[in-house]
Amino acid sequence: MLYKNHWPSERKSHFILKFINKAFIELPLPSNINYYWNLGSLLSFCLIIQLITGILLAMHYCPEIIHSFDSIAHIERNIYSGHMLRNIHANSASIFFLCVYLHISRNIYHITWSNKITWSLGITIYLTMIITAFVGYVLPWGQMSFWAATVITNLFSAIPYIGNFVVLWIWGSFSVSNPTLNRFYSLHYLLPFILTSLIIIHILALQTEHHTNPIGNQSEIDQIPFHQYFTTKDIQTIILISIVIFFITTTIPHTFSDPENFIKANPLITPTHIQPEWYFLFAYSILRSIPNKLGGIIALISSIIILYLILLLKQNNIKTTNHRPNLKLTTWLLSITFILLTWIGSKPAEPPYTTLSLIITAWYFTSFLIFIPLHSNKENKIIYMHKTPLT
Structure with missing residues (x-):
């Protein structure tokens, strides 16, 4: 069925309101898309959680190898609801990556890479997420954080001719030490804002393509506006994922954590089995x-x-x-x-x-x-x- 444009024309003259109207109000979508298409809104929700909790954690974190591990303990023990703040940040990152993998699998299954710009931006966003999560994993300066940084950064030494130079440039020293931690902290604070910009561009690129549906046709006849039909579905899944994050955070907060990372980094003791977070496995x-x-x-x-x-x-x-x-x-x-x-x-x-x-x-x-x-x-x-x- 067809629908008419009911938003007042004067509200569409403003750039921001025009973008909101086009992307979230009157965006025409096939009427039969299911909850598998809600992953985009869930990813945006997870990003917002990561930004808010990350900024709040950065107010108390100290990027010094002597104090970084203790500052994490200080956040969890002495800051009001600090343990909740850190656990939400850590566990929502896992939910974030889970939604990304489901989102990529959906796009491959339904062959939605016809818009090359949108697909390329999406993979670039994924690469940015990987780098952001990796440098963030190093910040607690636990045993697994330190040795994961050492092992992964050492891989660049295999690059012919310039490998050792690249490794020393990443470290900022002759080993993973204080300059490395400072660089990773700066990147972990900067990259989420770059990630947000890429996602906004990704959303804008989506407006230029025809949206598919589970049966694969691209009919422009049976379409309905995004609001209020699909915003209702998005709110439902956002509430559900909020309950999941709250349950994990309050009941099993260290499900995705490695026990070795609760030990302060020691360059003289190598863990028996070094492994990254599950979403890098x-x-x-x-x-x-x-x-x-x-x-x-x-x-x-x-x-x-x-x-x-x-x-x-x-x-x-x-x-x-x-x-x-x-x-x-x-x-x-x-x-x-x-x-x-x-x-x-x-x-x-x-x-x-x-x-x-x-x-x-x-x-x-x-x-x-x-x-x-x-x-x-x-x-x-x-x-x-x-x-x-x-x-």
Whole structure:
């Protein structure tokens, strides 16, 4: 059905009100999109939580290796509701990444990368999130924070000719120390605002494309405005995710935390099993699957960059895998692959996990480089052959 524009025209003359009207009030959307499309609003909500809690935590945090660990303890013990503040910041980061992974999987499943600018911005946002979360993980200066920073930054030493120079530049010293912590703290404070800017541009880019739906058509007839039909659904999921975050924060606040990180960093004692947060485990598993350090870095970077290459696939009017059985199976297996890589990343780097990691990593790249393009092109030809002209 069609709808009319009921917002007063004078309110559309102002730039901010015009943007709000276009992006959140009268944005035309297919009437049959489901709750899987609410992930965008959930991501915005998680970002707001991260910004507010992060700024409040920064008021009490001390970026000095002597005092940083103690300042975290001070926040949790002496600041009013400080433990809640820190636990909300830490746990909502996990929810943030969970929503991102679901959001990416939805876009791959429903083939919504037709707008190259929007997709490229989305992957760039994801890369920015990875860097932001990594430098933030170092700030508590616990055992796992220190050794994760040491291991990950040392990987750059494998770059031919300039590797050692890059590592020393990142450290700001001859080891992970106070200059490193100061740099990471500055980046962790700056990057969220860059992330916010990229998300605003991402939302603006969304206004220029046709929105898909679960059945894959792009009809402009059966559309309804974003408000109040979809704002109601968004509010429902935001309330639900708020309850989940509150439950985790108050009941099981350290579910996603490593016990080693509650010990102050000691450069003389190496933890038995060094691993990052759960949302980095899939990349960590890919990194460890290649015995060579440089090969591992290339595989790690390629696992993210490959998401840009999906733009090279030929587009079709049917924007979903629901009607493409082979492509549908491949995307589901790709999701299972991601889960398996995350699980293996949490295991020690020893047989049989190293062998499994290599096999599943090979399947991950094969899915993107061979099976998805192969099935996509093959099914595009079938769709084209059976397409009948409108009369």
